[in-house]
């Protein structure tokens with residue numbers, strides 16, 4: 718998969734740092750690390766990562782100065798949060814402003830038609846999950862899509878169709 722540097726917008730074969738970690742850190746900072754911002758921060762984390770990886774909960778607890786048990790308790794109490802990856806392969810389409818004005822809705826429609834899924838759904842065989850996010854922190858390469866935790870910028874309906882095909886062609890997810 719071609720990696721795109723959010724900073725330069727140039728394609729390269731080097732690994733791209735995951736901008737979602739920066740987005741999550743920025744969200745906590747924006748809330749001034751207030752403990753009462755926990756639900757909002759969890760929403761942001763799930764939007765960015767597709768689900769609440771257990772490895773995300775401990776740093777959130779630490780930064781918001783909350784007991785890990787409380788963070789875990791809130792994450793499991795609300796049905797809107799998921800602690801499990803929904804599908805073997807995951808695709809997150811950014812619907813934030815920069816991506817939206819650069820054709821994100823068309824990308825989402827293309828993926829929904831190709832997979833017969835709606836955003837937020839997982840295929841019956843649990844092979845593929847499709848979701849959306851408000852901003853992936855890669856506005857410079859909008860429209861951006863994350864396939865199996867790898868950011869792809871400057872996407873078109875053709876490139877997302879190709880990436881979907883690669884994703885489902887039997888290549889194991891990372």
Ligand code: FES
Nearest residue numbers: 811813816853855
């Ligand atoms: S709006 Fe899509 S990456 Fe920021």
